[in-house]
Amino acid sequence: MKKILVRKNAYYDSVFLMLATKALKQRPGIKEAVVAMGTEVNLGLLKEIGLLSGEAESARPNDLVIAIEAETGEAVEEACRIAEEVLKKKSHGGGGEEDYRPVSLEGALKILPEANLVVISVPGRYAAREARQAVNKGLHVMLFSDHVSVEEEVELKEMALERGLLMMGPDCGTAILNGKPLCFANVVRGGSIGLVAASGSGLQEVSCGIDRMGGGISQAIGTGGRDLQDRRVRGRMMLMGIEALKHDPETRVIVVISKPPAEELAAKVLSKLKDTGKPCVVHFLGLKPSGTRGSMRFSGNMEEAAAMAVALSRGEEYRPLCFSLSEAEVSRVAEAEVKRMGSEQRYVRGLFAGGTLALEAMALFEEEGFRILSNVQKGPGRALHSPHCSESHAIVDLGDDVFTLGRPHPMIDPSQRDERIAKEAVDPETALVLLDVVLGYGAHEDPCGALAESVSKAKGQVAGRGGYLCVIASITGTEKDFQNMAEQKKKLESAGCLVMPSNYQASLLAVHVMRKVVSR
Amino acid sequence: MKAKIEEANQEAVSRIQRAKPTLIDVSIAGEAIPGMKRNMILHAGPPEPWERMCGPMKGAVIGGMILEGLAKNRQEAEALAASGDILFEPCHHHSSVGPMAGVATWSMPVWVMENRTFGNRAYCTLNEGLGKVLRYGAFSEEVIARLRWMAEDLAPALKKALVRHGPIDMKSMIAQALQMGDEGHNRNRAGTSLFIREIAPDLVMLDESREKIARILAFIHGNDHFFLNLSMPSCKCTVDAAASVEGSSVVTTMARNGTEFGIRVSGLGDRWFTGPAGMVEGLYLPGFSARDAAPDIGDSVITETAGIGGFAMAAAPAIVKFVGGSARDAIRYTQQMYEITVAENDAYRIPTLDFRGTPTGIDLLKVVETGILPAINTGIAHKEPGIGMVGAGLVHPPENCFHDALEAFAEKYGK
């Protein structure tokens, strides 16, 4: 039984629609359910699954299409009813007393002329135009949207530079301005350390690390992923961010986080940092540290970057970090984990929601001599044949495009990772599963709830075969985040997961365990 | 290019803001309306030939021809209308506006409105009342008799009273009416009350019988929409001054003839962009339903064009029940209109929005970009001629008018 409804001129954002679709699909008796805008792409998809007919065929991008296929007529009607309810709640919700919500930026500025920042998270093909308008109106921009072309990015950053405005993005998921978390960000202590980051989860990991070690953040500026990676963008926002922190009296230490930039850009960044006259920490992911150069420090991992920054902010000498467990304890733990494993179990499977956290884990394993396959590895012979299927030692970035097309990001919706954990548990060669959990605004309200369940199930499955699945995780967050970090940690630990205070330490422990696995 | 358009729009809107619509005379169409001819019949909306006219419009045309003695009855009128000897032209092509069918013929009395700031004038017939009237397509003897009374008794008396009184500042009267629960299109009770209050002393002092004056006062008092035919030409002469500003995307005309809805844009001169007239969504008088409704008709949408009517909905709580039921709905429509207009009116202000000026100066580009169509409060005519108003509610122009206008605008001014 099929039913297809069209609601004209009813626009809803993609995340909401995906979650609504998911909710409907889970109803009993539902074979297929789609709640989506009538874009060309979506209509094509609906056609493919045989759910495009009648009014829906001429639906336009601003029209909403609800398509349901179920076993019985009742199931279809029930699903439709629920869909209408959910949609109704959405259009009347969002802040209780319905103040007028403007449709255009100019309309918004008529209502709020004192606005100074626009946060843009609209579909990529419209994002540049909106960002351009915002800059023309003299507003700073946080451009969360991705799928914006390089040419557009360059134009936007040029415009912003000319006007002295922030253009954080495109593809910028995290920032902290004036102590306020923007988009995906954690609640961290205020202080004297300023960050400029080309990586969202990197910014989150370092800022949480700083908070954990007693330091605080003055400003954390995001630049978007391409800022230092693509020569054409030329690190414009990174350089501007550094300059802004130079002039900020609250900022006494500057930390820069990015994947290794193109050659000349690295030199530019370093020279700009030197020019600030303030002590700096540079973290170019995956590059081995080259120690100290004057007041500039190079960190080997994100926890170290945080520790160096905190030490500098206190005017102290940085003392290399201790692992939170002693050598002896690590050995003991690793031994205990490996002892119960079956002889077939031999591989590590990293399943990550944060791209930078995945990269950090990968770098550490590679350093220790492991050959890691991944969906985000570019090295020769390092690519997984299919991102959906782990082989050998593998670390997967579940936030990569291939996973997020049409499905919410794993930080928002844990189901994709839950499914993958189950898959790894079925594979008799899986020895260790390594995870990251990111808390804070934007993230799921109870990421460890679902995760703990999957972990339990997975461990149970492997135990049923006579083996043992080791699960190690880290939690990126602070005790001020709304998810209640202590409780989240408890949930994972109750499921038998080893929880470490940072991604670096979790990866390092995982390395120790795998060394023991390999040397059996 | 954007800067040039913005500049042109500021100029156009500034002219609208500076308008001073002033009632200066009551005359007759043949004498006052530029280009009027004895065999010319003016009608509401964009240009339309006789064959395509809807029921109410045809009925009004027949009535007009009978009134002028051009035909003795319906059959003669229809034959003459189809013969090609009658010139049918939009009111708008002759500095005029007319509600519903909007039919004006040579001998009909008209209000003469002058925009004192720029000197341009606009004209409109006097409102006949509700029910079986010419503008709803009725042409019975009763209708013709009333029209004759209006020409012989009502209009001359009002003319003399006006001479006695002196010109009446319409801008000020409309501004007051908006603060008394009117919006100037579908709700005119306050305006009518203010007008009668203004003119009554002078009517009374005329050298006429008490019965005659009493009848005139009763006539005005009995028709809540009397003021509509004053607010309309006030708005017309206001926006006319903003027409033909090079590069401006401000909409300077909106009008319907019961078949089509038409718009004109300042920077595109006299070109009409038309689309099918829509069906009004609203409430019906007892005994009537959507089945009975005629499509959207009349020049009264000139009020929205000038920033009142549906654009001042938040000022008229009584309109609310026609547009969805809660006061918040009415406010929301007005708030939406701010997104498609250039400015906020200096004179016309809305008490419930903290006396914020009404959204003024519809910007074609913003309409297309936001997808928000102008909101129009209007009456609903019965689709059969001569029955009258059957309801009231909310209607939008067809979006293709704006899309076509955008195409023409981009062709003329685009890079």
Added chain:
Amino acid sequence: MNVKKISELFNKELVVINMGLDSFADNLRKEEVKVLPMDWKPPAGGDKRLISLLKKLDA
């Protein structure tokens, strides 16, 4: 490279217009940031032809 406006921003209260995902506005509100959520939808109903016409006018 003029960063005066950014320095000004650092010394002011954030006043945000949110264009897109509503959850971002909700979160800012929880942090007591003044935020105006928009009811954003694709310009011109997503119609490519109309968008390109608007582009011709720099709009």
